[in-house]
Amino acid sequence: MSVLIVIVVMLTLLLIRVPVGFAIAIAGAFGLFVHGGLSDVLGVLQSAPAAAVSSYSLSPIPLFILMAQFVVASGVMDDLFRATQVWVGRIRGGAGIAAAGAGAMFAAVSGSSTAAAATLAHTSTTKMIDSGYSPRISTGLVAVVGTLAALVPPSIILVFYAVIAEESVGQVLVAGFLPGALVTLALVATLVVLIKINPSSAPAGQRHAWADKLRNLRSAGPVLLLFALVTGTVYFGVATPTEAAALGAVGGFALLAARKRANWATIKHAVTETISSSVMILMIILGAHILGYFITSTRVTPTVVSWVASLDVAPIVVVIILFLCYVILGFFLDQIAILALTVPVVLPLVTELGYDPIWFGVLIVLLAEIGLVSPPLGLNVFVVARTARRPTAEVFWGALPFVLAVVAVAALLIALPEIVLWLPETMASTE
Numbered sequence: 001m002s003v004l005i006v007i008v009v010m011l012t013l014l015l016i017r018v019p020v021g022f023a024i025a026i027a028g029a030f031g032l033f034v035h036g037g038l039s040d041v042l043g044v045l046q047s048a049p050a051a052a053v054s055s056y057s058l059s060p061i062p063l064f065i066l067m068a069q070f071v072v073a074s075g076v077m078d079d080l081f082r083a084t085q086v087w088v089g090r091i092r093g094g095a096g097i098a099a100a101g102a103g104a105m106f107a108a109v110s111g112s113s114t115a116a117a118a119t120l121a122h123t124s125t126t127k128m129i130d131s132g133y134s135p136r137i138s139t140g141l142v143a144v145v146g147t148l149a150a151l152v153p154p155s156i157i158l159v160f161y162a163v164i165a166e167e168s169v170g171q172v173l174v175a176g177f178l179p180g181a182l183v184t185l186a187l188v189a190t191l192v193v194l195i196k197i198n199p200s201s202a203p204a205g206q207r208h209a210w211a212d213k214l215r216n217l218r219s220a221g222p223v224l225l226l227f228a229l230v231t232g233t234v235y236f237g238v239a240t241p242t243e244a245a246a247l248g249a250v251g252g253f254a255l256l257a258a259r260k261r262a263n264w265a266t267i268k269h270a271v272t273e274t275i276s277s278s279v280m281i282l283m284i285i286l287g288a289h290i291l292g293y294f295i296t297s298t299r300v301t302p303t304v305v306s307w308v309a310s311l312d313v314a315p316i317v318v319v320i321i322l323f324l325c326y327v328i329l330g331f332f333l334d335q336i337a338i339l340a341l342t343v344p345v346v347l348p349l350v351t352e353l354g355y356d357p358i359w360f361g362v363l364i365v366l367l368a369e370i371g372l373v374s375p376p377l378g379l380n381v382f383v384v385a386r387t388a389r390r391p392t393a394e395v396f397w398g399a400l401p402f403v404l405a406v407v408a409v410a411a412l413l414i415a416l417p418e419i420v421l422w423l424p425e426t427m428a429s430t431e
Contacts, residue, residue: 003300006031006291010341020337021283028291035297044293052289053282056242057163062278063245064154067230069270070252071106072119074259076223080105081124083220086213093195093202095131096141097188099124103145104184105223107152113335113372117146117380121387129388132203137194139390140373140398143380144406145187147369150335151362152180153231154248157335159241160281161361164288164343168358169241170234171424175358177231178419179366179409186405194401222258226251235427281336288340295344305349315353319360320414322346326364330371338368359413359420366410373399 010027014020032040084105085098099120107116120142128138150157153173162172195202230248233239239247256262308318329338342364350360372380375396385392413419 002031002034003298005034006294014333014337019280019283020334020340021280021285021287024284024287024337024340025290028287028294031294032290032297035294040297044290048289048293049286052286055163057159057169058282058285059242060154060159060169060245061156061281062274063242063249064156064159065277066270066274067154067226067245067248067252068156069273070249070256071223071226073266073270074252074256074261076106076255076259080220080223081120081127083217087217092199092204093191094206095124095128096133096137096191096195096202099128099138099142100145100184100187100191103142104148104152104180105220105227107146107149107180113146113149113369113380116149117143117372118383118387120146121384125384125388134198134201134398135388135390136394136398137191137201138398139384139388139395140400140402141187141191142388143373143384143395143399144402145184146380146384147372147406148180148183150365150369151176151183153177153234154241154245155365156281157339157365158361160285160336161339161343161365163285164339165347165357165361167361168424171427172358172361173241174231174235174427175362175420175424176365177423179362179413182409182412182419183366183406186409187402190401190405222255226255235423237427284336284340288344291341292344300345304345305352308349308353315355316414318353319350319355322350323363323367323410323414326367327370330368330377331374332371332377335365335368335371339364356417356421358424359417362420363410363413366406366413370403370406373403 006027009030010023013023013026018026029041029045032044080102081098084101085095087098091097102124103116103120106119107113121139125138125142129135149155153176155173155176158172158176159169161167162169165172226248229251230244233244233247234241253262256266311318326338326342329342333341343361347357347360351357371377373396375381378392378396381392381395381399384390385395388395
């Protein structure tokens, strides 16, 4: 009964727009008070803050956020889109393919789905529409491409999952690479099919000379180098995730300086945003710790595990039901909030059923990201609609075919977990 009361309290706080971290912490503290009295609450509050935020595994998060801020401020997205468009421009729909490719590269160094969508919408959506692309396809594609930032390493959300799940940060980060590549290919394939069905939705391609291709290739070089610096050093065991994040932050600043945008105002904004985002994430982690103490004291997790074990259904059925729940939660809640609320309860059940926690983490991040392009939350959709000055409903409908492509990739990863686990199993480790 106390668990139900805590859920109601937490949902009420979220509905009245209390910040997620505080809503989770207040609900958890209230649950501890109901279950064990004031002494339990005070005991947890004395130990939880230090235990929650002092973990070394958390240190990559502010560094990755700082790197993302520097990359966004550098304005590199314009060059990425142009370079990719020159290479695939002769194909009908080449600008759309360029948007997907450039979006994937930008996602690899931005770490933020919303930032990726906003930047890509600013640099490519309006250009695509002006050159004759269907507004529905243009906006829908960009909104979904932005979600790659949660999956392609270095992903702040994957780092957050690794910390909550107490898994290797490096392995979880690397595990997102192949799924991210598959999602990118699926989005490109969906775009090609849509254009084949309706050729008028995209203009004819434009050829570019090899000299132009090689000249523009240099624009993508710094971003690819930064991606290799961060992900490659972790994969080959050259650096820990924290060290790689520090290298990424330095590399992001070097990119900012090389493009002559490293002024005081830009640096101050980047640092301020980094502090703000980091504190928000740390508060959510603190709230999750307090709620976790309540869940442990009420033995919710063992009870759920025992109940599921008594069901006469195959383990994969239980996991698929959980995945569907994550899709639905993504419609209403922020991805970090979803992980903080559910992983402490759900992950022991999943591991008890025999599934790998790294595979599970990548899947739930991928599926929860669908909420960023689905009503009623659909944050990426609202960002793209506002930037491109298009109706929100148009962007939602435009995103639908690409969302189905993401779901198809998720189904493939469920059927073949080896796709997710191959890179983590072959990487060298420094952790």
